[in-house]
Structures are given as C-alpha cells and as structure tokens.
Amino acid sequence: MTEAATSSQRLLVVSGGLSHERDVSLRSGRRVTGALRRHGLETEERDVGPDLVRALRDDPPSCVLPLLHGEAGEDGALREVLELVGVPYVGARPAACRLAFDKSVAKVVVAQAGLQTPASVALPAETFREVGAAIVMDTLVERLGLPLVVKPARGGSALGCSVVRARNELPAAMVGCFSYGPVALVEQFVAGAEVAVAVIEDGPSARTLPAVEIRPDSGIYDYMARYTAGATEFVVPAEVSDDAGAACAYAALTAHRALGLRDLSRSDLVVDADGTVWFLEVNVAPGMTETSLVPLAVEAAGLDLGTVCAGLVARAIARGAER
Amino acid sequence: MTATPPVPGTGPDGLSASAGPPGPPGPRTGHHTRFDAYVDRYATRTRGMTASEIRALFSVASRPEVVSLAGGMPSLSGLPLDAVAATVRDLVATRGATALQYGSGQGEPGLRQQICDVMAIEGVDGHPDDVVVTVGSQQGLDLVTRIFCDPGDVVVCEAPSYVGALGVFRAYECEVVHVEMDGQGLIPEALRQALARLAEIGRRVKFCYTVPTYHNPAGVTLTAARRAEVLAICADYDVLVIEDNPYGLLGFAGEPPRPLRADEGGRVVYLGSFSKTFAPGLRVGWVLAPHAVREKLVLAQESSTLCPPAFSQAVVSAYLADHDWRGQVKQFCELYRERRDAMLEALTEQLPTGARWTRPDGGFYVWLTLPAGLDAKAMLPRAVTARVAYVPGTAFYADGFGSRCLRLSYCHPTPERIREGVRRLAAVVERERELRETFGAGAGPPHLETGYESPTPDLT
Numbered sequence: 001m002t003e004a005a006t007s008s009q010r011l012l013v014v015s016g017g018l019s020h021e022r023d024v025s026l027r028s029g030r031r032v033t034g035a036l037r038r039h040g041l042e043t044e045e046r047d048v049g050p051d052l053v054r055a056l057r058d059d060p061p062s063c064v065l066p067l068l069h070g071e072a073g074e075d076g077a078l079r080e081v082l083e084l085v086g087v088p089y090v091g092a093r094p095a096a097c098r099l100a101f102d103k104s105v106a107k108v109v110v111a112q113a114g115l116q117t118p119a120s121v122a123l124p125a126e127t128f129r130e131v132g133a134a135i136v137m138d139t140l141v142e143r144l145g146l147p148l149v150v151k152p153a154r155g156g157s158a159l160g161c162s163v164v165r166a167r168n169e170l171p172a173a174m175v176g177c178f179s180y181g182p183v184a185l186v187e188q189f190v191a192g193a194e195v196a197v198a199v200i201e202d203g204p205s206a207r208t209l210p211a212v213e214i215r216p217d218s219g220i221y222d223y224m225a226r227y228t229a230g231a232t233e234f235v236v237p238a239e240v241s242d243d244a245g246a247a248c249a250y251a252a253l254t255a256h257r258a259l260g261l262r263d264l265s266r267s268d269l270v271v272d273a274d275g276t277v278w279f280l281e282v283n284v285a286p287g288m289t290e291t292s293l294v295p296l297a298v299e300a301a302g303l304d305l306g307t308v309c310a311g312l313v314a315r316a317i318a319r320g321a322e323r
Numbered sequence: 324m325t326a327t328p329p330v331p332g333t334g335p336d337g338l339s340a341s342a343g344p345p346g347p348p349g350p351r352t353g354h355h356t357r358f359d360a361y362v363d364r365y366a367t368r369t370r371g372m373t374a375s376e377i378r379a380l381f382s383v384a385s386r387p388e389v390v391s392l393a394g395g396m397p398s399l400s401g402l403p404l405d406a407v408a409a410t411v412r413d414l415v416a417t418r419g420a421t422a423l424q425y426g427s428g429q430g431e432p433g434l435r436q437q438i439c440d441v442m443a444i445e446g447v448d449g450h451p452d453d454v455v456v457t458v459g460s461q462q463g464l465d466l467v468t469r470i471f472c473d474p475g476d477v478v479v480c481e482a483p484s485y486v487g488a489l490g491v492f493r494a495y496e497c498e499v500v501h502v503e504m505d506g507q508g509l510i511p512e513a514l515r516q517a518l519a520r521l522a523e524i525g526r527r528v529k530f531c532y533t534v535p536t537y538h539n540p541a542g543v544t545l546t547a548a549r550r551a552e553v554l555a556i557c558a559d560y561d562v563l564v565i566e567d568n569p570y571g572l573l574g575f576a577g578e579p580p581r582p583l584r585a586d587e588g589g590r591v592v593y594l595g596s597f598s599k600t601f602a603p604g605l606r607v608g609w610v611l612a613p614h615a616v617r618e619k620l621v622l623a624q625e626s627s628t629l630c631p632p633a634f635s636q637a638v639v640s641a642y643l644a645d646h647d648w649r650g651q652v653k654q655f656c657e658l659y660r661e662r663r664d665a666m667l668e669a670l671t672e673q674l675p676t677g678a679r680w681t682r683p684d685g686g687f688y689v690w691l692t693l694p695a696g697l698d699a700k701a702m703l704p705r706a707v708t709a710r711v712a713y714v715p716g717t718a719f720y721a722d723g724f725g726s727r728c729l730r731l732s733y734c735h736p737t738p739e740r741i742r743e744g745v746r747r748l749a750a751v752v753e754r755e756r757e758l759r760e761t762f763g764a765g766a767g768p769p770h771l772e773t774g775y776e777s778p779t780p781d782l783t
Contacts, residue, residue: 018389020704023382049386129761159376160704171762178758179704213353227374230362235353242351291358300354 009062011036011313014078016047019070020180021157024227028067028288031295032309036065039306041313048078056085063313064089067285069156074285075101086321090312092284093322096260103185103281104153106259110279113258115251117279119144120187122153125178137170140186147189150174152181156283158222163189187280192272194221195238196293197252198286199265202311206256208249209297213238229291236300240271247277255282263312266294367474368496377715380703381778384712390744392731393712394782395539395687397599401654403646410641418637426633428625429617430456430609434640438609441643442595445571446585449593449611455620456631460569460596460608461487464532466623467565467592467610468495471529477521479531481509483690483719483728485539485567486777488532492721497529499721506681508545509533511552518560530563530592536580537570537686540719540730544580544684554587562590569596569608572652574685575660589613597639599687600652603780605635659687665738666731669745675752680731687734690716692727694756699729700776702755711747718776 013036015029016022029045036043044061046052048068056064064087066078076094083094092100100106104122111117121140128136140148150173151161160180162173177184194214199206213235216225225232237245252267259265259282266286270278286294288305298305384391414422429435435451442449457463464487472478474496480488482501492499500521503513514531521528533553535545545553557564566583574580584593596608610620624631642648666689670680677694691713693699700715716728731748733741 016386018383018386018710020380020383020707022386023379026382047386125758125761129757133761134763175758175762176701179701179755180708223376223379224373227379230357230359231373232357234356234358236356237351237353239351239353245351296356296358 009041009317011041011043011063011065012061013043013045013065013067014048015045015067017068017072019068019072020155020159021069024157024287024289025067025069025073027290028069028292031290032065032067032288035306036309039310041310048072053081053085056087060087062088063316065309065313066091067288069285069287071154074156074283075154083322088316088319088321090316091263092261096262097284100259100261100282100284102154106282107279109258110255113254115254115279116276118188118190120185122183122185124183128174141167141170144186144188149187149189150177151185152177153183153185155181157226161222163220190270190272190278192270193238193240195240195248195269195271197248197267197269198294198297199252199256200308201263201315202308206253208252210236210300211238211245211248212236212293212297227289227291234296236296241275244271244275244277251277251279255279263315368494371493375776377700377703377776380707381712381782383707384778385782389707389710389712390736390740390747391712391782392736392744393714393778394735395732396735396782397603398658398735399602401651401658402602406646407642410645411638414637414641422634422637424633426630426636428630429621430454430631431633431636431640434636437640437643438595442611445579446581447593447611453611453614453617455610455612455617455624456636457608457610457624458628458631459598459606460567460594463594463608463610464488464567465491466620466627468492468497470619470623472497476529477526479517479528481533481538481541483540483716483725484532485534486718488567489721501720501722504541504543506543508535508538508543508549509553511549511556514553515556518556518562522560528560528562530565531557532565532567534567535583536568537573537683539686540688541690542681542683542686542688547581550583554583557590564591565594566591567594569599570686572600573656573659575656575663576684584611592616601639601642601648605638606632607635607639659734662733662738662741665741666733666745669742673745673749675756678752687732689731689733691729691731693729693752696759697752697755698726700726702751705755706748706751709747709751711744711751713748714777
C-alpha cells in the first residue's frame with residue numbers, strides 16, 4: 001500500500017444511476033461504503049442526479065469511488081465529469097473505460113495483446129432490419145457454429161444474455177438482447193470452467209487476486225444465479241490446473257494493461273477442457289455486492305475489503321485530479 | 324471464511340498474490356462457498372424466492388426521471404395533513420396510554436363498529452362481532468389462507484389476479500387455477516367449467532378469490548347480473564368466496580356496486596381496507612367472516628401479531644369520527660377520474676392498432692394487451708431505457724401466462740406525467756414491434772418463468 005488515507009479525508013461513493021443495473025450498483029455502493037467506514041474513513045453515498053455536479057463543485061470530496069454499473073458508470077461518462085470538475089477518483093480513465101465497456105472493442109484489443117477470445121460478431125438491430133434478419137442469422141450460425149452466446153455489446157450482470165443451442169432459438173435471443181441495448185455481440189460459446197480474476201493496483205504494480213470459479217446450480221450464470229445467495233457455488237481458488245491458473249492470472253493482467261485500465265478490474269474468463277484460457281470481457285467497475293466475485297477474491301487473498309479500497313483511495317488522492 | 328492459498332499466478336512483472344506454496348499437480352482444491360450458510364435448510368415454500376431481473380428494473384422506476392406507471396401507491400396529496408396531525412396529537416395527549424398499549428386480538432370494538440358503518444355504504448350488513456381487524460387487508464388474506472389451505476390445495480382466481488394474493492397463495496403452497504375474465508369481469512360459464520373439471524378429477528377447491536369491483540390489475544367490474552351467477556355457481560359447487568374489495572368506494576360514476584357479501588352472508592368472506600380511502604401507511608384492513616371462521620381468524624391473528632396495531636386503529640377511528648372522510652374520498656375519486664381520463668385519452672391517441680385496453684369505472688388500473696407477438700416482460704428493459712415503467716402481465720398469473728399484457732396504474736402520477744409516460748410507452752411499443760417484425764414469429768418469449776416479479780409496495 002502506498003500511503004494510508006487519513007482521517008481528515010471525506011470520500012464519496014457514487015452508486016445507483018439510471019442503468020438497468022441500478023439495483024446492483026446500490027448494493028455495491030452500500031457494501032463498499034460500509035467497508036470504508038469500518039476502516040475509519042468518513043464516507044458518504046450519493047446517487048447520480050441533477051444535484052451531483054453542484055455538490056462536487058461546492059464541497060469537493062477528497063476522492064470519489066464510482067460504483068455505477070452499466071452505461072454512464074462503466075462507459076466513462078461519469079468519469080469524464082469527474083475529470084471536468086477536477087476531483088480525484090478510483091478507477092480507469094474515461095477513454096480506457098470506453099474501450100473496455102464495449103465487449104466487441106475490448107476483445108479486439110486483448111486479442112492484439114495475444115489473448116484468446118471466442119470468435120464473435122457485433123451487429124446493431126438496424127443491420128438485421130436493413131439486410132434481412134433470417135439470412136444474417138443463418139450466416140452467423142454457419143460461420144460461428146452452435147452453441148452461441150448472444151449478449152448486449154455494452155452492459156453487465158448477464159442482462160439480455162442467452163445461450164443459443166439451436167438455430168430456432170436465435171431470434172428470441174436476439175430480441176431479448178436488443179431490449180437491453182442497441183448492439184448485440186454474437187459469440188461462440190466456449191464450454192469449460194467459468195473463472196473471474198480481479199486485478200488490483202494497491203501497491204507499486206498491478207497484481208491478481210485468487211481466481212474465483214463460478215458454478216451456477218442452473219448451469220447458467222444469469223441474473224438470478226448472480227444475485228440470489230445460495231444459487232451458485234463459488235470456488236476459490238478455481239479448481240483448474242496450475243498452468244491454467246497461471247494463464248488466467250496472466251490473461252487478467254494482460255487485459256488490464258492492454259486496455260490501459262487502472263486501480264481495479266475484473267476479467268471474466270473460461271478455461272476449456274484443454275486448459276486454454278478464453279477472454280470474455282473485463283469490468284472497470286466490478287460488482288461489490290454481497291454475492292459478488294471481487295470481495296470474495298479479496299477475502300480469499302487474506303485481505304480486508306476496506307483496507308484494499310482505502311489503498312486504492314490513497315493512490316487516487318496521491319495522483320490528484322486528472323488534468 | 325478461512326484464508327485460502329492464493330492463486331500461484333504471476334504477471335509478467337513477477338508481482339502477484341502468489342505467496343502460497345506451489346500446489347500439487349493437476350486441479351487444485353479450492354474453498355467452496357455459496358454466500359449463504361443456510362442454503363440447504365430453507366423451507367420448500369422459499370423456492371422461487373430468488374433475485375429477479377424484473378424486480379431489479381423497478382429500482383430504476385423509483386427515480387424521478389422515470390414516469391412510473393408501475394406502482395400502486397395511492398395519491399395522498401389531498402389528505403388534510405394538518406387536521407390529521409391535530410387528531411393524532413390529541414389522541415396521544417388524551418388517550419395515549421390506551422392507544423400505545425396492546426389491544427384486542429380481534430381489533431378495537433369501536434373501530435369494528437365504524438367498519439360496519441363503512442361497509443353499510445355499499446350495502447353490506449355486518450356485525451362488529453364478525454369483524455377481525457388486520458394489518459392491511461393483505462394480512463386478512465394471509466390469515467384466511469392460513470386457516471383454510473394446506474399445501475397443494477386448490478384456490479380459484481381470476482385471470483389475471485391480484486399479485487399480492489398470488490404471493491400469499493404461493494407462500495402457503497396452494498395450487499392456483501385461473502378463470503378467464505372479460506370486460507364484464509369473471510366469466511360465469513368459465514368458472515362453472517373450471518369447478519366442474521376440478522370436481523371431476525377429485526380436487527377440492529378451498530375457495531374462489533375474487534376482486535369483483537374495479538379489479539386489480541384488470542380494471543374491470545363484475546356486472547350485477549354476473550354477481551348473482553357467480554354466487555349461484557359457487558353455491559352449486561359448495562365453494563367459499565373470498566371477496567377482496569379495497570377499491571369499492573373509489574368509483575367514478577354513480578353508486579358503488581353492491582358487493583357479493585351484501586347478498587350472501589354465509590358463503591362470502593369479505594376483505595376491506597383503509598389503505599385506499601385513508602392511509603396505507605397505517606396498515607389497517609379487516610375481514611368480515613361468518614362466525615365460526617371469525618373465531619379461527621382471531622386465534623390466527625393472535626398467533627401472528629398478538630393484536631393488530633392499536634395505535635393505527637386509534638388513528639383510523641379518530642379520523643373517521645372527526646373528519647369528513649366521505650368528502651375526502653369524493654375528492655380522491657375526482658382526482659383518480661381525471662387521471663384515468665388522461666390515461667385513456669393518451670392511450671387512444673398514442674398506442675398503435677392491435678393494442679387494446681380496459682376502461683375502468685373506478686380504482687387504479689388499466690390492463691393493456693399489446694399487439695400480437697409482443698412480450699411485455701421482454702420489452703420492460705427497453706421501456707426503462709426510455710424512462711417509463713409498467714408491470715408485465717406475467718406477474719398477475721401463477722402459470723406464466725399474460726406475457727402479452729401489462730398493467731398501467733394512473734393513481735400516482737399527475738395527468739401531465741401520465742400523458743408523457745404513455746407517449747414514451749407508445750414509442751417503446753413501436754420499436755419493439757419493429758424488432759419483432761425483423762426477427763419474425765420465431766422470436767417469442769425466450770422463457771416462461773414465474774416468481775417475485777411485482778414491484779415493492781412503496782413504488783409510486
């Protein structure tokens with residue numbers, strides 16, 4: 001840890017917002033606020049609204065922790081505002097967020113950095129309408145094969161996400177996806193162990209936390225499986241071979257660096273039967289709820305969530321406001 | 324949780340969390356957790372008590388940017404709060420020692436008499452001895468189900484039905500059989516067929532639950548002729564009727580419809596509430612039941628809450644005694660009528676052909692059926708993005724039906740906000756229809772699931 005945050009500091013956790021993940025964000029905000037307070041730091045929680053910028057300007061906090069999930073939180077928009085106002089904050093800068101939040105863009109960047117990522121196509125709803133949905137869907141299945149995963153290119157918590165095992169399931173999956181966002185990512189499904197690896201920079205350099213393996217009872221790590229305590233079994237560290245474990249950590253660090261992320265990120269990966277690690281996506285504001293993966297990994301590393309967050313805050317404050 | 328050895332993964336810089344010893348060859352053993360130490364201990368009835376995408380979306384609906392046509396909160400803006408405050412102050416000052424004490428399990432006698440006076444307005448002749456005060460009529464429904472239903476028992480409901488009732492029936496592990504409605508309420512012939520079919524297969528129906536007047540969510544009212552038929556059919560099959568009537572006094576034209584209980588005392592258990600006529604925060608409702616049923620309800624009430632809140636009862640009692648509460652209800656009716664008109668006009672102007680909706684004569688809700696091929700639940704994320712919210716129809720069915728329908732409430736938003744909300748909804752429907760057209764008939768709902776998909780009660 002670089003330097004301890006001091007007691008004269010006042011921190012602001014920003015959570016809520018208007019995205020589909022508002023509820024998740026509020027839960028993340030509550031948990032992090034509690035952890036920081038237990039750590040002895042004065043911490044306030046605030047929703048995003050018309051009064052936010054005024055409050056930031058009139059009474060600037062020492063540091064902001066943006067815990068918004070979904071659009072505006074993870075696409076860098078709020079962080080642009082924080083930079084504009086000149087308040088230090090925890091997390092990646094806006095341009096990096098924009099790259100990371102769009103899964104189709106992030107996949108290209110990490111592939112260039114040498115990681116494996118399932119073949120995919122990103123298509124907006126308009127394209128299907130303009131050139132004919134049936135023929136495009138036929139071609140998708142021919143070129144990518146089955147099963148497929150359909151998900152919004154931008155968004156989290158598996159909202160609008162479905163696994164397609166037969167061609168006739170594809171239209172419903174596309175419609176479900178486009179209800180959540182205008183662009184769909186259609187990706188080859190990779191069977192294997194689902195693993196999440198968090199990267200934190202609470203010291204001189206980035207490091208990984210223990211990999212968390214996700215085993216949803218239903219087989220699908222959807223919204224229900226994510227936020228119903230008990231519905232999913234988590235294994236830390238992931239029960240994969242040492243080589244695969246090392247490869248997961250390497251993948252998470254590589255994604256973090258290639259996308260220019262900062263402070264904290266969580267990469268979602270799959271380890272297939274051959275031990276190959278596939279990159280699916282990375283989160284710049286990973287969930288911090290009672291059933292989220294990063295707090296679990298923090299605990300598994302023998303660390304305290306409040307201490308880790310305070311370390312990130314101290315770094316952000318030392319860095320100062322972005323110019 | 325005990326600390327486990329960290330992953331021996333290292334980054335290119337050699338820095339990592341790998342402080343632990345190297346693991347054995349092959350897959351390592353990790354620490355297993357489910358975030359819930361009691362996961363294998365819950366009662367069967369908690370099955371389905373899971374996180375839901377739909378409920379999470381309602382969290383956005385509580386924000387002022389969103390026009391919420393989803394909630395069922397009455398508009399209390401018209402209540403004379405200064406006068407209510409004076410009543411409460413006086414109550415505490417003069418009768419505080421009683422009002423803040425435990426009370427009778429059946430409810431305070433004075434209030435039970437006043438409740439009978441309230442019911443008399445609609446033609447129900449009840450005796451205070453047969454009234455049990457409950458924590459909202461919701462608890463009345465819970466107690467009635469508790470004393471009548473074992474797991475697996477059949478309860479007959481309208482299709483759609485009140486979501487809070489379905490929640491109670493699920494909690495007691497009842498099997499719900501829905502019976503079709505049309506613009507005139509429950510269809511008697513459909514009820515007769517359902518009861519006949521159940522009798523044929525030897526299933527005993529414990530009761531028929533109905534909201535005959537200003538239905539939630541359907542917005543329709545059972546006609547007078549059908550009321551007689553429904554009672555006759557239930558008599559034929561010896562089925563008890565649970566009549567839930569929270570909106571009876573909130574009609575927009577003429578006299579309130581005559582409750583089923585007004586014409587049949589022995590077979591009807593009647594549920595009433597002050598939540599819509601006065602204040603839902605007080606949680607005061609009641610059950611009017613035949614004597615033997617009432618005896619059991621009182622015992623069930625005592626084991627549930629010891630007694631319904633004495634203070635809330637005293638406030639309601641004083642309010643009824645000291646204020647022109649009927650004048651206040653008239654004002655509420657005016658307010659809701661104006662809002663209903665705004666909604667119906669906006670729907671007529673904005674919604675595309677193929678959509679249809681009910682025209683309520685009272686109450687809080689319009690039931691809207693989308694053009695063919697559309698799915699209200701699948702459309703909800705798009706609506707939330709467009710800053711408008713509603714409750715998808717599936718929430719009002721125990722069997723996954725209702726996907727093409729949704730409930731719109733006009734009770735809380737102003738007419739201006741209602742018009743704006745409908746304008747947004749119309750655009751959402753249009754976009755969703757384009758999408759469905761693009762992907763064809765195969766793009767039906769991806770899954771049928773039922774669960775906790777209604778908004779929390781404090782949603783506007």
